[in-house]
Amino acid sequence: MFSAVREFFNRREQESAENIFNYTFMKLVSIITFMLLAHHFSFSQAKLFTKTGNITFHSSAALEKIEATNNKVLSVWIPADGKIEFSVLMKGFEFEKALMQEHFNDDYVESDKYPKTTFKGTVEGSKNISLATDGNYSVKVNGSLTMHGVTRQISTPATIKVKNGVASATASFTFLLADYNIKIPSIVADNVSKQILVVVNIPAYQPMN
Amino acid sequence: MRTVKKYILPVVIVLEGLGALYAYKEYNRKPADLTGIAPQEITDVPSMVNLYDSNETKANEKFLGKTVEIKGLVSEVINIEDTLLTVMLGSKEEMHRVSCLLDKEQLVNLKKCKVGQQATIKGICTGFLLDVEMNRCVILNK
Numbered sequence: 174m175f176s177a178v179r180e181f182f183n184r185r186e187q188e189s190a191e192n193i194f195n196y197t198f199m200k201l202v203s204i205i206t207f208m209l210l211a212h213h214f215s216f217s218q219a220k221l222f223t224k225t226g227n228i229t230f231h232s233s234a235a236l237e238k239i240e241a242t243n244n245k246v247l248s249v250w251i252p253a254d255g256k257i258e259f260s261v262l263m264k265g266f267e268f269e270k271a272l273m274q275e276h277f278n279d280d281y282v283e284s285d286k287y288p289k290t291t292f293k294g295t296v297e298g299s300k301n302i303s304l305a306t307d308g309n310y311s312v313k314v315n316g317s318l319t320m321h322g323v324t325r326q327i328s329t330p331a332t333i334k335v336k337n338g339v340a341s342a343t344a345s346f347t348f349l350l351a352d353y354n355i356k357i358p359s360i361v362a363d364n365v366s367k368q369i370l371v372v373v374n375i376p377a378y379q380p381m382n
Numbered sequence: 383m384r385t386v387k388k389y390i391l392p393v394v395i396v397l398e399g400l401g402a403l404y405a406y407k408e409y410n411r412k413p414a415d416l417t418g419i420a421p422q423e424i425t426d427v428p429s430m431v432n433l434y435d436s437n438e439t440k441a442n443e444k445f446l447g448k449t450v451e452i453k454g455l456v457s458e459v460i461n462i463e464d465t466l467l468t469v470m471l472g473s474k475e476e477m478h479r480v481s482c483l484l485d486k487e488q489l490v491n492l493k494k495c496k497v498g499q500q501a502t503i504k505g506i507c508t509g510f511l512l513d514v515e516m517n518r519c520v521i522l523n524k
Binding site for chain 2: 224225244245247260262264265267268269270271272274278284285288289
């Protein structure tokens, strides 16, 4: 009889242990599933930004090649709806030669009067980009570029690269100085190209808190 | 005619040579190191940030394009491949700080900037985005 009672309690103990194990296991699975879903959704709804994007523009004229770089470009991108913005301070462009930098700021872009150039637009196909999966995505960016007091619509292809959950972006486009009322004196007409190549590079977008 | 050839022409040639040399040097002049240049404005982080936050136009009239000497708490030191060197002045808890992009040559001085300590930096104010931006910055021994 004692052995039957002992066996009964042993079985009860065993069943209890199994129940506890099953309950704990299922709870753990639920928590992990929730965290994975929350992680995915939080990525897609997140606002991403950078303060250290860089933009280089290139002028290739008969007498001279000029380039200048700005390493403090601000950009905000919301992958869920594709909205993207850039803001760059014109006095932040650095040239190799001081005289060209002075002419650029004082005479061409008049950076005291128009200190910032901004872009507001959308990334076509942004919703298809999964920040949880490594890959390269060819997209199109459309929007308004405001420079030297003039706003114009532009459209440019771009590449968004995702690696280890971090998105980076590159794009290049050209614009005509005349389209933004940027006047180059005739004396240096052969030193500055009428069409400027702009190269945009965002090394890494990070979540905006 | 002999007078012209003997005296005036050489002077003209020398002057033209000097003019050409000056033009060449001016054309190829590199941006100056700010270490030896007197600041046009001296301020601190709260004053500069508060002015930009409250009235960006007025702040630009005061600081934009000027050589500014600024004192503040170092909250971040960022070194990207020994070429992009940035010191952030101002508390991380504040919405806006002052972002100082250093000249590459300042790499040797970067160790003077320690997070949590005060630093005095001189640079050119380029404007305001999320932070007040300064570039061409040099770290001062103050």
